[in-house]
Amino acid sequence: MVTERWRTTQVAQGNEPVGIMIRRVRSSLGYSQHKIAEQLADASGNSSLTREEVARWERGKRIPGPYWREWLSSVLDVPQREVEVAARVARVTRLTPTASARR
Template sequence: MSDVPPRRGPATAGSFGQLITHRRHQLGMTQGDLADQLCARSGRPTFTRHEISRYERGLRIPTAPLLPVIADSLDLPMAVLRRTAAADRKRRHAGNRR
């Protein structure tokens, strides 16, 4: 039996931030690269690498209208992004009730 933990794929990534960080690294993209793609694909010039950093650190969760743009930019299934973002929102909401 190996002591190496199993690799986490899109369906098993823990948080939204971990998911997009993992996929961004797989694609060889920087946070700036992803921000540039989101700007180009969404038509909104306001995305910066700082916003990507906030998503990856779990400080912010993107709104539903932005998820298709992220899915397209990172070549990830929308269902995975929706499910992961919803789970993060649920955890955040549960933590705020304490």
């Protein structure tokens, strides 16, 4: 079970959800969502990935599974540990009620 202390620590350390990390790195590389989807499909040999799925990841609607997190690490040139932490932060963020929902 994730504790409130862990959530607070993650925010204090500046860790970001995986969707924000993907968007930030993709943008810094000058790539479109289509280009990243294409590179992930080429690198993995799995042509099932679409631009729409990358968009879902970036919006936080979906969290890439372990398979895609490994390929994201490779294609975006981000350490695997950073991608895993970002996925964990995204899961916690999704589980934490928003301020408006608490009212």
